[in-house]
Amino acid sequence: MEQSGTSTRLQAAVQDLASGVVSVLRDGDHTRAVLPAGTAEAGDLALAAVRVLGADAVLPGLLSGATSDPAEVAVFRKAVEAYPPRSDAAPTVRWSHWGMARALRRLDPNSSSGPPDEPDTRWLDDASWQTLTHQLAVLAPLALPGESCAVSRLAARRPVDVARGFVRAVRRRDWRQAAGAGRWLTLLPGVPDTLGLESGLDFVELMGGQDPMVTLQVRAARLTRTGTLV
Amino acid sequence: MTDTRLIHQVGAGALEWLWAHREGFRLEPDADPETGFLERFKPVGELALICSVLFREGVAGSRQAELARRLIDHAWRDALDGGSMLVRGQRTEPLSPIPFEVYLPFRELGYSQPEMERAVVLNHRLDSWRAFETSPTRRLALSAFQRRFGLTPRPSEAEALRPTWLARTPEPWTVEGHIAYDITHCVFHLTDWGENPGGLPPGLADYVATWLPAWIDDWLDLERWDLLGELLVVDACLPRPTLDEPAWRAFAAVQRPDGAVPAIRAMPEGDEQEVFDIVYHSTLVAAFASVLATSRALTELARAS
Numbered sequence: 032m033e034q035s036g037t038s039t040r041l042q043a044a045v046q047d048l049a050s051g052v053v054s055v056l057r058d059g060d061h062t063r064a065v066l067p068a069g070t071a072e073a074g075d076l077a078l079a080a081v082r083v084l085g086a087d088a089v090l091p092g093l094l095s096g097a098t099s100d101p102a103e104v105a106v107f108r109k110a111v112e113a114y115p116p117r118s119d120a121a122p123t124v125r126w127s128h129w130g131m132a133r134a135l136r137r138l139d140p141n142s143s144s145g146p147p148d149e150p151d152t153r154w155l156d157d158a159s160w161q162t163l164t165h166q167l168a169v170l171a172p173l174a175l176p177g178e179s180c181a182v183s184r185l186a187a188r189r190p191v192d193v194a195r196g197f198v199r200a201v202r203r204r205d206w207r208q209a210a211g212a213g214r215w216l217t218l219l220p221g222v223p224d225t226l227g228l229e230s231g232l233d234f235v236e237l238m239g240g241q242d243p244m245v246t247l248q249v250r251a252a253r254l255t256r257t258g259t260l261v
Numbered sequence: 262m263t264d265t266r267l268i269h270q271v272g273a274g275a276l277e278w279l280w281a282h283r284e285g286f287r288l289e290p291d292a293d294p295e296t297g298f299l300e301r302f303k304p305v306g307e308l309a310l311i312c313s314v315l316f317r318e319g320v321a322g323s324r325q326a327e328l329a330r331r332l333i334d335h336a337w338r339d340a341l342d343g344g345s346m347l348v349r350g351q352r353t354e355p356l357s358p359i360p361f362e363v364y365l366p367f368r369e370l371g372y373s374q375p376e377m378e379r380a381v382v383l384n385h386r387l388d389s390w391r392a393f394e395t396s397p398t399r400r401l402a403l404s405a406f407q408r409r410f411g412l413t414p415r416p417s418e419a420e421a422l423r424p425t426w427l428a429r430t431p432e433p434w435t436v437e438g439h440i441a442y443d444i445t446h447c448v449f450h451l452t453d454w455g456e457n458p459g460g461l462p463p464g465l466a467d468y469v470a471t472w473l474p475a476w477i478d479d480w481l482d483l484e485r486w487d488l489l490g491e492l493l494v495v496d497a498c499l500p501r502p503t504l505d506e507p508a509w510r511a512f513a514a515v516q517r518p519d520g521a522v523p524a525i526r527a528m529p530e531g532d533e534q535e536v537f538d539i540v541y542h543s544t545l546v547a548a549f550a551s552v553l554a555t556s557r558a559l560t561e562l563a564r565a566s
Contacts, residue, residue: 161478195474198433198476199475201434202436203482226432226433
């Protein structure tokens, strides 16, 4: 029961954090802090929520390039350092952490650490289009304009497969996966025009937008596409 | 690439079931006029169309070819009473295109009914036949059938194609069950039921080839075997069929030992005629998909060797 209660509280904290990111993306006030402020004392739960959301916890700053609130950067750094991937962690966990380390470097130019080493993408080498899309959707925080990594280069080689995955996710009403795949597709060259991606993202938001994790991805996709913040 | 033997066995089994249950293809001469005498013509027409594909492709094996021939004979002689039931249907509803649609595949196999011939030619001249309100996909079917009959299609097939769902290549994530059937039938009519894959315009072939894997995956997951079978037919009509292995394996696995293929999820239970009415179509489609896919697989093998 204890564990289940913790898990529920963590989910709620992640949703709250995602809602905060969505709100900043929507209002365009990118100097506003999303992460719990004052927060040398940020609790374990808040840090865990940041770790779950990954680099998207600081998405407004990454997209705008504006100077971030040092206190926010400090909380983010704390989350990066508090949850290093274990040696047996799944590739998506390693990549998610790598994405956070990359984000930290962008937000804090004074950061002394060098560029983190990229994990490998071997687990996706022979992935079916279904698996590929699922894994990319989990790694949607890596889908950033102007940022390249082994995962984004791999995705760029398979635009039709990701587009098929988007269709599949919409048909299954898996709005989170659809939104994450849609965000990647806004960055990929060679996506078939007949996909109707723009309306597709609107549809995903209409159908699944009560979940802030969905809205976050759709808004990120839209901002990437219009280049408003870039 | 799926094992050709597995694909072939699905069709062989399906045909055995169709032969064993041939009495299910029957009309209801005493049908209530409100429900319509023509209602039960559809299965007979579908049987003839698909059996004619079996002949044409010539890859089904001698046992299957013989069963297909006997099934068509049975349908013509018994269910249609040597064609006189078509005439009766045509007299009951002179403007209905159904007797014409059912007659055409029999005619192509050498059966003939002079009164039907006259009725079709006359109807074709009528503006009312051209103005007959129906779905765009069926309109395309009627134009294609008129061409196959030797008439100048009214409207032309190009004109009839334009308002169909597929011709507009809409957003692929909007495809629901009824749209999927419109897509499959549009492809059937454009390719003369798989005989002429080149009849699918290149732009539409590209569109279908791009999105078909997502649709196959979806209806496989939903265990909608009837629709999955039609999508496998569409795959076999493409310039480069994928012969989707997971789909074919699942399709073969769900087939019953007697050859029946359920329409959705598992085989229904109940009265024999009720079961027939539910699964005859999915079983016919299984035979159809099997013969076309086998034919395409053998063509690929011949090309590779």
